[in-house]
Every structure is written in C-alpha cells, then in structure tokens.
Amino acid sequence: MLEQQKQQIIHLLENALAPLLSGLDTRPSLSLERPRDPSHGDVACNIAMQLARPLKKNPRDLAAEIVSGILAQPGREDLIESADVAGPGFINLRITPAAKQAVVKVIMQQKENYGRGHEGDGKKVMVEFVSANPTGPLHVGHGRQGALGDALSALFASQGYEVTREFYYNDAGVQIENLARSVQARARGLKPGDTGWPEDAYNGDYIADIAADFLAKKTITARDCPAVIASGNPDDINGIRQFAVTYLRNEQDNDLNAFGIHFDNYYLESSLYTDGKVDDTVSTLARAGKTFEDGGALWLKTTDYGDDKDRVMRKSDGGYTYFVPDVAYHINKWQRGFDTVINVQGSDHHGTIARVRAGLQAVNMGIPANYPDYVLHKMVTVMKDGAEVKISKRAGSYVTVRDLIEWSGNSDITRGRDAVRFFLISRKADTEFVFDVDLALAQSDENPVYYIQYAHARICSVFEQWGGDESQLEKADLSVLTSPYEYTLLGRLADYPDALTHALHELGPHQIAFYLRDLAGALHGYYNAERFLVDDESLRMARLALLDATRQVLRNGLALLGVSAPNKM
Numbered sequence: 001m002l003e004q005q006k007q008q009i010i011h012l013l014e015n016a017l018a019p020l021l022s023g024l025d026t027r028p029s030l031s032l033e034r035p036r037d038p039s040h041g042d043v044a045c046n047i048a049m050q051l052a053r054p055l056k057k058n059p060r061d062l063a064a065e066i067v068s069g070i071l072a073q074p075g076r077e078d079l080i081e082s083a084d085v086a087g088p089g090f091i092n093l094r095i096t097p098a099a100k101q102a103v104v105k106v107i108m109q110q111k112e113n114y115g116r117g118h119e120g121d122g123k124k125v126m127v128e129f130v131s132a133n134p135t136g137p138l139h140v141g142h143g144r145q146g147a148l149g150d151a152l153s154a155l156f157a158s159q160g161y162e163v164t165r166e167f168y169y170n171d172a173g174v175q176i177e178n179l180a181r182s183v184q185a186r187a188r189g190l191k192p193g194d195t196g197w198p199e200d201a202y203n204g205d206y207i208a209d210i211a212a213d214f215l216a217k218k219t220i221t222a223r224d225c226p227a228v229i230a231s232g233n234p235d236d237i238n239g240i241r242q243f244a245v246t247y248l249r250n251e252q253d254n255d256l257n258a259f260g261i262h263f264d265n266y267y268l269e270s271s272l273y274t275d276g277k278v279d280d281t282v283s284t285l286a287r288a289g290k291t292f293e294d295g296g297a298l299w300l301k302t303t304d305y306g307d308d309k310d311r312v313m314r315k316s317d318g319g320y321t322y323f324v325p326d327v328a329y330h331i332n333k334w335q336r337g338f339d340t341v342i343n344v345q346g347s348d349h350h351g352t353i354a355r356v357r358a359g360l361q362a363v364n365m366g367i368p369a370n371y372p373d374y375v376l377h378k379m380v381t382v383m384k385d386g387a388e389v390k391i392s393k394r395a396g397s398y399v400t401v402r403d404l405i406e407w408s409g410n411s412d413i414t415r416g417r418d419a420v421r422f423f424l425i426s427r428k429a430d431t432e433f434v435f436d437v438d439l440a441l442a443q444s445d446e447n448p449v450y451y452i453q454y455a456h457a458r459i460c461s462v463f464e465q466w467g468g469d470e471s472q473l474e475k476a477d478l479s480v481l482t483s484p485y486e487y488t489l490l491g492r493l494a495d496y497p498d499a500l501t502h503a504l505h506e507l508g509p510h511q512i513a514f515y516l517r518d519l520a521g522a523l524h525g526y527y528n529a530e531r532f533l534v535d536d537e538s539l540r541m542a543r544l545a546l547l548d549a550t551r552q553v554l555r556n557g558l559a560l561l562g563v564s565a566p567n568k569m
Contacts, residue, residue, distance in 0.1 A: 001043065001494050002106060005099055006032060008079055009043060016069025017047070020062070024054060034495070041084075041092035042100075042491070048089040059089030066091060100487060101478035103494040107549040108474055115497045115556055119504075120161030124337055127153045129344035130256070131168040134248040135179045136202060138255040140380045140424075140435070141346055143401040146261045147424040147562070148375060149344040151509035154560045159504055164338070167263045168329065171245055172270045173322070178202065179248075180241035186211035187234040203397065210247050214240060222249035224266050255401050260417050260562050272325045272332075281328040281363070282313060282320075290362035305358035305369075323352050327359035334360075334367050341372035342507065347430070350376055375507050377429040384437040408440040416440075418563045422449040425561055426513040443569070445524075448517055452554065453566055455520035459551040460567040462532050466544065476545040477538050485526040486543075489550060492522045496553050500560075509561065516557045523550050 001009075010030050021027065028050050035044045048063035055062060063085040070076060070083050070093075081096045107114045129149025132142050149165070157163045182201040190196055192203040201207075213220070217232040220243060228246045231239045256262070272278050282298070285291050290301050296316035303310050313324050333341050343349075353374055360367045382389045382399045384407060389399055401420070408423075409416025419440035426448060427433045445451050463470070481490065496515065503511035532543045555565040 001032075001034075001095070001498070002103055003497060005079060005095065005102075005494075009093065012070050012073055012076055012080065013045065013047065013066070015073055016066045017051075019069070020051075020055065020065065024051075034491075035090075035092060038488075038491075040086055040090075041082075041094045043093040043095065044086075045091045045093075046089070048085075048091060052089065060085055063089040063091050097482060097487075098479065100490045100494070101481050103490055104476075104478055104481075104545050104549045105474070107493060107552050108545065111552055112556055112559075114552065115158065115500050117159040117497065117501065119159045119501070120156065122160065122162050123340065124164070125156050125161045125340045125342070126164045126166055126333060126336075126338040127156070127342045127344065128166045128168055130261070131170065131345070132252060133170040133175045134245045134252065135175050136204060136248065137206060137400040137402065138252055138259075139398040139400055140382060140404060141377070142255075143259065143404060143420060144377050144380055144424045144429075144433070145344045145346070146256070146259055146401070147421045148377060148429055148509060150261050150421075151425050151512070151561050152342065152344065152375065152507060154562070155500065155504045155509055155512070158500055158560060161340075164265060165263045166265045166267055169249070169266060169268050169270075171268050172273060172325070176241065176245065179244050180237055182207050183210050183214065183240050183244045184234060184237060187215055187240065206248075206251070210244050213247065214243050220247045220250055222246050223253050225249065258405055258413060258417065259401055260421070267329070267332075269325055269329070272328045277328040277332060278320060278325050281331060281359070282324065284363050285313070285359065288362055288364055300355075300359060300362065302355055302358035305354070305361050307354045307358055311355050311358075323355040323359070326352060326356050327363075330356060330360055330372060331363060331365065331367075334365065334371070342375060343372050344375045344377070344429075347376045347378050349374075373507065375429050378432040380424065381432070381434045382437065383434055386438070389437075404435065404437070407437045410441065414564060418453070419447075419449050421562045422452075422513060425509055428508060428510050448513070449563065450569070451524075452516045452520040452558065453564070454569050455523040456551055456554045456558070456565045457567060457569040458527055459523070459547045459554075462547060463544070466533055468544075470548065473541060473545040473548055476541040478542050478545065480539050480542045481546055483530065485522075485529050486546060489519075489522045489526050489546060492519045493549055493553055496557070512557055512560055516554065516561075519550070519554060519557070523554075 009032060013030055028047060030045065030047055032043050032045055035041055048066055049059045052059035052062055067083045067085060070080060079095055079099050081094045083091065083093050086092050127149050129145045130138070130142050132138055153163045153165050178198070178200045179202060181198045185196070185198055185201060186208050192201070214230040215232050217230045219227050219229045221227045225246060228243050230243045233239065285300060290304070291313065292299050292301065297312045298314035299310045300313045301310055311323065312321050314320055330341070357369065357371065360371060361369060382404065391397055404420050405413060405416035408419040423435055423440060439447055443450055499511060499515040503509055530543070532540065532547065534540050558565045
C-alpha cells in the first residue's frame with residue numbers, strides 16, 4: 001500500500017474514532033497490516049480490540065461502530081471499497097481497484113527513487129564491516145559481513161541517511177607479529193613442518209608468495225598507504241612486517257573489488273596508539289574513578305555497567321587487552337559526529353559488546369548506553385559437489401571470498417559475485433548458513449538469485465518482442481488490470497516501500513531478499529497465466545505498464561543488495 005493511501009486510511013480511522021474517544025484521556029496508536037489470508041481484504045486493523053476494555057464495549061460491537069464511521073465519511077469510496085468485522089474484532093478493509101492500480105503510475109514516475117524515504121533526513125550513520133586483520137585473504141565470514149554491511153548501508157542511504165562505510169584495519173598486535181615471523185621463516189627457506197617453523201605461523205601458500213616478492217625487492221602499494229619497497233633482507237623483520245601488511249591490504253582490496261564493495265574510509269588500529277588515543281582513553285577512565293589496580297594489572301569496573309565481572313585493561317606486562325583500543329576507536333567515532341554506529345561482526349565478538357559499551361559509558365561523554373549497535377552473524381558452511389569444503393590451498397585453513405566467487409560463477413566474476421552476495425544475505429544474520437555452490441550454479445527455480453534475475457530478464461524479453469515506444473506506457477488505462485494475478489502483483493509492488501522500512505528498523509537486509517523472491521514469484525505466476533502482447537491495445541498497454549513497474553522494482557531491490565539485473569539469461 002502506498003504511503004499516501006496509508007495516511008488516508010489512518011485519517012479515516014481517526015475520524016471514525018473521534019466521537020468514541022471523547023471521554024478517554026489517552027489516544028491509541030493506530031497500526032495497519034496486511035491480512036495473512038488475502039480473502040480477508042487488503043488492510044487489517046486491531047484497534048477495536050485495543051480499545052474494548054477502556055471503552056467498556058464488546059470488541060466486535062466496537063469494530064462495527066468504527067466501520068460505520070469509516071463508510072459514512074465523504075470521499076472514502078475513492079479509496080475504500082468495503083469494510084467489515086472479522087474474528088474477535090478485526091477491522092478488514094478492501095481498497096478500490098483504482099487505488100490498487102495507482103502504484104503503477106507512481107513507480108513509472110519515481111523510477112529508481114521508488115521506495116526511497118526521508119526518515120534519516122541527512123542524519124549521519126556509520127556502518128563498520130569486514131574489518132579484517134591484514135594477515136591473509138578475506139574468508140567466507142568476511143564475505144557474509146561484506147554482503148550484510150553493504151546492503152545495510154544501502155538501506156540506510158535509501159531512507160535519507162548520510163552513510164559512511166568504514167573498514168577498521170587491525171594492523172597491530174600479536175597476529176601481525178605472527179605474520180611477520182611467518183614471512184621471515186619462508187624467506188629463510190623454511191616451510192610448514194620444517195624444524196624451526198614458528199609454532200603460531202600462517203601456513204597458506206600466500207605466505208610463500210609474500211616472501212618471494214620480498215626477496216625479489218618488489219614494490220607494493222595499497223589503498224591509502226604509501227608504496228613499500230622490499231629490502232630483500234630476511235633479517236629485516238620491521239621491513240618484512242611493513243611489506244607483508246601492505247601486501248595483504250592490497251590483496252584484500254582486490255578481494256573487495258571482486259566482491260563489488262567499496263569503503264568511504266579506512267581506519268588503522270595502529271593509529272590509535274601512535275596518535276595517543278589509547279593512552280588518553282585509559283587516562284580518562286582512571287580520572288573518572290572507573291579503574292583499579294590488582295595483581296599488577298589495571299582493571300575497568302565494567303560491573304558498574306552490567307557486566308558479569310570486571311575486566312583487565314592493561315596486563316601486568318604493560319600490554320593492553322584487545323577491547324581497550326576498541327573503546328578508544330568508538331570514542332573517536334562519537335567525536336566524528338556519528339550518533340548512530342552499526343558494527344557488523346562475527347558472533348564470536350559477542351563477549352566484547354558489554355566491555356566496549358561499559359568503557360564508553362565510563363568516560364562520561366554523553367554516549368548512549370546502547371552505543372554502538374551490533375549485527376552479529378553466525379558461521380557459513382560451504383558445500384561443493386555434495387561435500388563440505390573446509391580449506392583453500394591458497395589460504396591454508398579456510399575458504400576465501402575469491403574462491404567462492406570463482407566457484408559460483410564458473411569464473412564469470414559478475415555471475416559469481418551476484419550469487420555470493422545474494423546467498424550470504426538471504427538469511428537472517430544470526431542463523432547459521434550453508435552455502436551450496438552447486439545450487440548457486442543451478443539455472444532453476446531452486447536457485448533464488450537466478451529465480452529473481454530471470455523474472456527481470458523475462459520482462460525484458462517481452463519488451464524486446466514488443467519493440468514499441470515505452471514512453472507511451474504512462475498514458476495506459478490501468479482500469480483494465482483486474483485479474484487475480486494482476487491484483488497480486490499490484491499488491492506486491494505497493495508493499496516495497498514498507499519492506500524497506502521494516503528491513504531497516506530490524507537491521508535485517510535479508511528481508512529484501514525475501515521480498516524480491518515473493519515479487520518474482522508473483523511475476524512468474526502472471527507470466528505463466530496471461531498473455532501480454534494481446535490484440536486489444538488498451539489491455540496490451542496496461543499489462544506492459546504493469547510489467548515495466550515490476551521490472552523497475554526488481555531492479556531497485558537487487559541494486560540495494562549489490563546484485564545485477566541482467567536483461568538476458
């Protein structure tokens with residue numbers, strides 16, 4: 001249902017309720033929903049059941065009074081065809097054919113802007129996602145983060161928010177030292193399993209590639225960092241570290257480019273130390289009386305903010321625990337003016353949420369208690385040729401994003417990217433997901449991305465066959481669109497704006513994937529039941545206009561997910 005029509009219905013309900021609420025202190029909140037059973041109508045409202053007790057009336061009798069009040073209002077016949085009472089007191093409304101058909105003209109006028117809203121009104125939002133350690137290629141978990149974070153960013157932008165996509169490079173800490181020692185060992189001629197191979201080394205073939213390029217004194221560059229020239233000296237551990245991190249940042253840039261994901265900003269964890277932000281954060285917490293020393297370590301009183309126990313900030317050896325730079329980083333986000341921040345991370349980060357939020361509360365800067373928001377995703381299992389794939393030769397211990405893209409497209413990068421992005425976003429983030437490569441390659445109704453893209457291509461094939469002037473569709477007489485298949489499709493098209501806002505409020509871009517599957521199903525049903533290029537010109541033009549609107553919404557929704565809308569399949 002279009003937003004204007006929704007507001008008109010709410011206005012009709014408010015007018016019908018006004019004489020009934022004259023003695024009531026509070027005013028109820030009106031909500032509309034689509035009945036699960038289409039035979040019950042187009043719009044349902046449960047307001048009579050909410051008000052029955054305070055008004056001391058039978059809910060069905062109250063619903064009947066409200067219905068009478070709606071039907072008695074002048075002009076309602078342009079929008080409301082009929083109204084009745086169902087069950088314990090539901091009010092079911094049927095909107096007129098003209099009101100249902102109106103969505104086609106709205107979509108044709110708004111085109112790619114259909115579904116866009118103004119809820120954000122320019123408010124700043126940061127979505128941080130992927131944020132991988134630069135110690136290896138991006139794995140499938142990073143891919144799920146990438147798909148979720150990018151689609152969530154697009155959703156916020158579609159509703160008027162000013163969105164910044166940020167990648168936080170964990171380029172400091174033990175993992176980076178392990179990376180440097182691994183490359184150094186390879187540069188000295190060692191390999192996994194040899195005597196002297198570091199215990200915590202990275203074993204993938206990419207380590208040998210880095211070592212070979214380092215010994216060859218190659219120059220490497222990555223986004224937003226200066227070029228690094230390898231010294232070629234295996235004893236130059238600092239040079240190896242710098243070269244390896246830059247090399248892998250470049251590799252991750254290539255992975256992200258293949259995945260079609262681009263960031264507005266990259267932030268280095270190391271800068272939090274070099275710029276003094278970590279030390280400043282610890283000093284602020286100490287001055288606020290939120291720390292104490294015990295056993296040679298510095299602790300944060302996180303139990304003051306609901307944590308199950310206090311947490312070590314600075315270990316007895318002088319090193320900081322990993323949540324401390326996270327606190328400093330999020331203080332920086334707040335200081336940059338981001339009132340809303342969403343972090344898309346693996347579910348293994350769940351334990352850090354309370355600690356980070358406690359640290360942010362303890363600095364007394366007015367940061368909200370639920371800052372930042374989190375979208376945590378569960379693991380992805382990859383199946384190929386009927387068996388689970390656990391490792392990649394290149395990575396050594398996991399399946400990479402690039403592996404998945406290449407497998408899912410038979411080396412067709414666009415096809416593979418479409419499949420991977422859609423599949424990784426097609427389930428709620430907090431559910432485990434099995435990525436079936438064989439299904440991603442299938443050209444059948446069982447493959448959801450193929451099913452949706454094929455709906456778009458089918459429409460394009462009709463227009464190619466027609467070969468007429470599409471600008472004339474705006475003049476089509478839509479009153480002839482009255483078949484059940486047409487009403488179903490019109491209803492799905494009208495649902496699109498609400499689908500976007502619901503997905504945004506739930507931080508659940510998977511809902512857009514569900515919506516597109518339903519819309520494609522309605523289109524395929526229509527395509528199989530009706531002819532479009534009929535002799536009757538009025539009917540032909542109306543059906544083509546409906547197809548054009550459907551094609552536009554499919555394209556809009558797929559674009560939000562970063563998936564292409566091919567004209568041919």
